[in-house]
Amino acid sequence: MTMTEARDCPTILAQTATAVGPLLRSRVCRLPERIRHVCGLHFGWWTEHGTARDAPETRKLLRPALTLLACQAVGGPARAAHPAAVAVELIHNAGLLHDDIIDQDPLRRGRPALWATQGVPAAILAGDALFFAAVQALVGAPGADVSVPVLLDTVQVLIEGEYRDVLLETGADREHEALQVAAGKTAVLLACACELGAAAGGADPERVRHLRAFGHHLGIAFQCADDLLGIWGDPGTTGKPARSDLRHRKVSLPVAAAMAQDSPPARHLRELYRARTPLGDDDCARAADLIEQTGAREATERRALDHVADALRHLDRADPSPVPAAELSSLAHLVVHRDR
Incomplete structure (x- = not known):
């Protein structure tokens, strides 16, 4: 059926889940039995005993949605981008498994993280298996x-971004380093999703380049929003512990923006991060207040909106079909106005 009207974001994501979800599960189910089991636990498809779960799908499949829409934006059929959509979602989840271990986050999507229930070795190996899948x-x-070289290059940049993030946790206060982490950990995969989708749709190199740039800027905006939620988000909607980024002294984008200043609140924040004692609830609340006092929360919100605007300029330059373009635009705005 040919679409004549743009769908809203919930419909886009729901229909992406309908199209890509079974393909994702099929790919994971081709893994060897034991590793398939732990991967399925991460996705929430079954219980530890292998019983199917009735819980609703909690993944929003943003990256696969971008892949399918990028393909359609250049005139290709969505089905041509199905393999790429599955691939980017597998890479995303592999990164989540390893990221939870590094950050020691006990929750993922409101459920215990895989490493917390099955152990670190199982989570590491499950992540490795998903990368190869x-x-x-x-x-x-x-x-x-x-497409395969593009994906492999993306994974290498993701690994570099993750390592940069680890180094930032030592207390570096340079804002450009935090932006490099955002580019490496988040933006590169959204850029890859859009590039692979456009390529699957038969786009010429110039259109592919602009759609990749759309994904890159959208990824920076996504990370800005994610870092803000990591400090001020509601755990009931984020599915993660409150202020876990601050508790682990992570130098996220708002923190880096605050620390870059030479003001009393910035100096006090740096002192908190350099303290050897663990940060308790009161310390985290104080840190969040200090960040707000520097204006870094508002600055990060503005940065997110600026990158969305840059993303939409590149989308326009890709000369996209009207309906997919409208839907990509809707997803771009969702990124900075999401609840998780």
Whole structure:
């Protein structure tokens, strides 16, 4: 059926889940039995005893949605981008598994993180398995000679971004380093999702370049919003512990923006981060207040909106079909106005 009107964001994401969800599960179910089991626990598909869960899907599948829409934006059928959509979602989840271990976050999507219930080795190996499953999802698909190298390059940048994030936790206060982390950990995968989708749709290199840039800027905006939620978000909607970023002294974008200043609140924040004692609830509340006093919360919100505007300029330059363009625009605005 040809779409004549743009869908709203909930419909886009729900229909993406309907199209991509079974393909994602099919790919994971091809893994060897034991590792397939722990991967399924991470996705919430079954219990520890292998019983199917009745719980509703909690993943929003933003990256696969961008992949399918980028394909449609250049005139391709969404099904042509199904392998790429599966691949980017597998990469995303592999990164989440490893990220939870590094950050020692006990919750993921409101459930115990895999490492917290099955142990660190199981979570590491499950993440490794998903990385390779993502490559397998592209091998044999049309255009694999182009898409597989793009995906592999993306994973290398993700790994570098994750390591930069670890180094930032030592107390570095340079804002540009935090932006490099955002580019490496988040923006590169959204850029890859859009690039692979456009390529699957048969776009010429210039249109692919602009859609990749759309994804890159959207990724920076996403990380800005995510870092704000990491400090001021409601755990009931984020599914993560309150102010866990502050508790772990993570130098997220708002923190880096605050620390870059030479003001009493910025100096007090740096002192809190340099203290050897663990940060308790009162310390975290104080840190959040200090960040607000520096204006870094508002500055991060503005940065997110600026990157959305840059993303939409690149989208326009890609000369997209009207309906997919409107839907990509809606998702771009959702990124900075989401509840998780």
